[in-house]
Amino acid sequence: MPEQTTGPRPTLEAVAARAGVSRATASRVVNGGAGVRAPLVDKVRRAVEELGYVPNHAARSLVTRRNGAVAVIIAEPEFRVFSDPFFEQQVRGISRELTAHDAQLVLLWVEGPGDHDRIARYLGGGHVDGALAFSLHDDDRLPALIGRTRVPAVFGGRPAAGSGQGVPFVDADNRGGAREAVRHLVSLGCRTIAHIAGPRDQTSAVDRLHGYRDVLPGADPALLCQGDFTEESGARAMAGLLERRPDVDGVFVANDLMASGALRTLRERGVAVPGDVAVVGFDDMASVAPRTDPALTTVRQDIEGMGRLMVRLLMRLLDGTGGEAPASVVTPVTLVRRASA
Amino acid sequence: MPEQTTGPRPTLEAVAARAGVSRATASRVVNGGAGVRAPLVDKVRRAVEELGYVPNHAARSLVTRRNGAVAVIIAEPEFRVFSDPFFEQQVRGISRELTAHDAQLVLLWVEGPGDHDRIARYLGGGHVDGALAFSLHDDDRLPALIGRTRVPAVFGGRPAAGSGQGVPFVDADNRGGAREAVRHLVSLGCRTIAHIAGPRDQTSAVDRLHGYRDVLPGADPALLCQGDFTEESGARAMAGLLERRPDVDGVFVANDLMASGALRTLRERGVAVPGDVAVVGFDDMASVAPRTDPALTTVRQDIEGMGRLMVRLLMRLLDGTGGEAPASVVTPVTLVRRASA
Numbered sequence: 001m002p003e004q005t006t007g008p009r010p011t012l013e014a015v016a017a018r019a020g021v022s023r024a025t026a027s028r029v030v031n032g033g034a035g036v037r038a039p040l041v042d043k044v045r046r047a048v049e050e051l052g053y054v055p056n057h058a059a060r061s062l063v064t065r066r067n068g069a070v071a072v073i074i075a076e077p078e079f080r081v082f083s084d085p086f087f088e089q090q091v092r093g094i095s096r097e098l099t100a101h102d103a104q105l106v107l108l109w110v111e112g113p114g115d116h117d118r119i120a121r122y123l124g125g126g127h128v129d130g131a132l133a134f135s136l137h138d139d140d141r142l143p144a145l146i147g148r149t150r151v152p153a154v155f156g157g158r159p160a161a162g163s164g165q166g167v168p169f170v171d172a173d174n175r176g177g178a179r180e181a182v183r184h185l186v187s188l189g190c191r192t193i194a195h196i197a198g199p200r201d202q203t204s205a206v207d208r209l210h211g212y213r214d215v216l217p218g219a220d221p222a223l224l225c226q227g228d229f230t231e232e233s234g235a236r237a238m239a240g241l242l243e244r245r246p247d248v249d250g251v252f253v254a255n256d257l258m259a260s261g262a263l264r265t266l267r268e269r270g271v272a273v274p275g276d277v278a279v280v281g282f283d284d285m286a287s288v289a290p291r292t293d294p295a296l297t298t299v300r301q302d303i304e305g306m307g308r309l310m311v312r313l314l315m316r317l318l319d320g321t322g323g324e325a326p327a328s329v330v331t332p333v334t335l336v337r338r339a340s341a
Numbered sequence: 342m343p344e345q346t347t348g349p350r351p352t353l354e355a356v357a358a359r360a361g362v363s364r365a366t367a368s369r370v371v372n373g374g375a376g377v378r379a380p381l382v383d384k385v386r387r388a389v390e391e392l393g394y395v396p397n398h399a400a401r402s403l404v405t406r407r408n409g410a411v412a413v414i415i416a417e418p419e420f421r422v423f424s425d426p427f428f429e430q431q432v433r434g435i436s437r438e439l440t441a442h443d444a445q446l447v448l449l450w451v452e453g454p455g456d457h458d459r460i461a462r463y464l465g466g467g468h469v470d471g472a473l474a475f476s477l478h479d480d481d482r483l484p485a486l487i488g489r490t491r492v493p494a495v496f497g498g499r500p501a502a503g504s505g506q507g508v509p510f511v512d513a514d515n516r517g518g519a520r521e522a523v524r525h526l527v528s529l530g531c532r533t534i535a536h537i538a539g540p541r542d543q544t545s546a547v548d549r550l551h552g553y554r555d556v557l558p559g560a561d562p563a564l565l566c567q568g569d570f571t572e573e574s575g576a577r578a579m580a581g582l583l584e585r586r587p588d589v590d591g592v593f594v595a596n597d598l599m600a601s602g603a604l605r606t607l608r609e610r611g612v613a614v615p616g617d618v619a620v621v622g623f624d625d626m627a628s629v630a631p632r633t634d635p636a637l638t639t640v641r642q643d644i645e646g647m648g649r650l651m652v653r654l655l656m657r658l659l660d661g662t663g664g665e666a667p668a669s670v671v672t673p674v675t676l677v678r679r680a681s682a
């Protein structure tokens with residue numbers, strides 16, 4: 001900050017005079033710049049910086065929110081971004097909340113590790129005020145790269161241990177929700193309860209697996225199947241499970257899409273749900289869970305709300321009012337009972 | 342360009358010396374800047390500009406491709422962006438071609454007219470080297486706003502008459518394809534051929550309607566139904582059509598998604614396809630046309646290829662080699678015969 005900070009505080013009039021614009025124009029720029037031509041915005045911002053004008057909250061935002069844009073980075077390839085309704089729902093929450101803050105959402109995704117450097121260059125190029133990144137994987141270089149660019153960031157989902165230090169995240173209570181799902185199957189009288197797990201390199205999937213093991217520590221390893229959060233992988237895992245353990249009478253599936261695939265396999269084999277096998281999913285995705293046949297009992301996480309929360313944490317970081325970075329948030333989940341269990 | 346252009350051409354060594362960096366660093370910056378810290382990149386770029394260093398293609402790109410990012414703007418709300426496979430396919434083509442040019446894709450969409458100013462501010466803020474915009478509507482302010490920001494742009498689909506002048510576009514031969522579709526229905530012996538049209542404010546839909554009318558200039562207006570390119574609107578339009586003209590024996594539907602909805606209605610009413618009613622769509626979307634029941638005869642446009650072509654035109658604009666802006670391209674379409682007609 002320049003010398004003026006020790007003298008009398010510069011006025012908005014002084015800013016306007018120095019920039020050679022009207023007071024109204026200077027005021028509009030200080031309050032976001034809507035409707036002011038770019039060269040004038042630049043002049044006023046220069047004058048603000050040169051004079052050290054600090055009127056209120058808006059002037060502080062002028063520095064930290066100068067681009068009016070926030071990058072949303074989904075660490076998945078394009079085909080998953082557009083086919084998994086989880087991402088749509090999270091992006092919807094983020095989009096609405098960013099619009100409320102008059103910030104432009106720019107969406108980026110990661111086709112493969114070859115994209116990392118380019119994304120880091122873009123973030124480091126000063127084109128966005130902040131970044132929201134989700135669907136991170138354990139071996140992801142993204143948290144480290146984002147950290148190095150010093151762009152304020154919030155993660156969706158807890159990053160792997162040892163990465164993303166100091167970056168707040170928003171997560172759901174995955175382990176607690178998984179416990180609740182498995183306990184529900186136990187309470188229905190299921191005796192042979194399997195788990196179709198999500199990718200081993202994502203903390204959300206690992207936490208759900210831990211929740212299953214919390215309730216059933218001695219479960220037969222043959223009851224554990226590996227999926228990748230896609231519907232197809234759920235269908236395949238269920239088929240393998242029926243071969244290995246035809247006596248299975250309950251399945252906790254780590255997300256709704258895979259559960260939808262598992263239900264398809266059960267239907268094709270003529271296995272009655274929930275009569276022969278009860279099924280519980282995770283997510284409660286509006287476009288999936290109520291529409292499966294039978295409708296899916298599942299663990300509801302507020303995906304859209306978590307997206308909104310990520311934006312609010314980021315805005316607190318950008319405004320820097322609290323002194324300390326905002327704390328990470330783990331949101332509660334609830335069991336939603338439908339026909340499948 | 343500075344005075345040096347008349348003297349001996351400045352060397353890369355001169356650029357390095359002026360910027361106070363090694364020749365290797367200057368070279369890396371001139372060739373894209375990967376792995377070089379931002380302050381050094383700026384120093385080298387300033388030296389390049391001050392000296393008027395023009396080594397080759399790469400130096401020219403340094404000015405026009407300084408952000409390494411291209412905005413892709415879909416003039417549709419988020420729910421359509423994520424649910425209409427057309428957009429996914431076009432974005433896939435764009436994404437692959439941008440990656441080949443080492444440019445970062447940043448995706449923006451338009452929830453409503455309230456977003457226009459914010460998008461224009463972002464584009465005008467110098468954060469991207471160019472913009473690709475598609476699914477434009479007749480009353481869209483986007484073409485004008487993009488024009489005002491002077492960001493080089495290419496449109497997907499022909500903009501409405503009077504907007505987007507001077508901006509090249511990539512379009513499919515919508516009118517020719519529609520003619521071929523309707524002629525195919527005529528050749529099958531259909532006598533009462535209806536059309537389910539797309540939004541009146543999009544040139545692609547209007548062109549397809551014109552193609553239908555070219556072949557059937559005297560068609561009963563009751564055979565014309567209005568849809569909005571969504572599956573649901575196709576199902577509704579077909580239901581209305583069956584009520585008004587139960588004698589209909591052929592339908593040309595303006596896109597595959599609406600055709601899929603129309604087929605659903607016909608199936609539910611027990612109308613045999615193609616026995617009672619033959620159906621032809623438009624797009625040949627991989628995730629739709631071969632999977633409908635019965636599989637859809639449709640007009641194939643190379644959606645992914647059109648996305649790629651948009652990027653190539655933009656890169657030609659950015660490189661500015663040709664002197665003149667590249668011409669717009671109208672790509673050919675072909676009828677793909679399956680079971681529905």
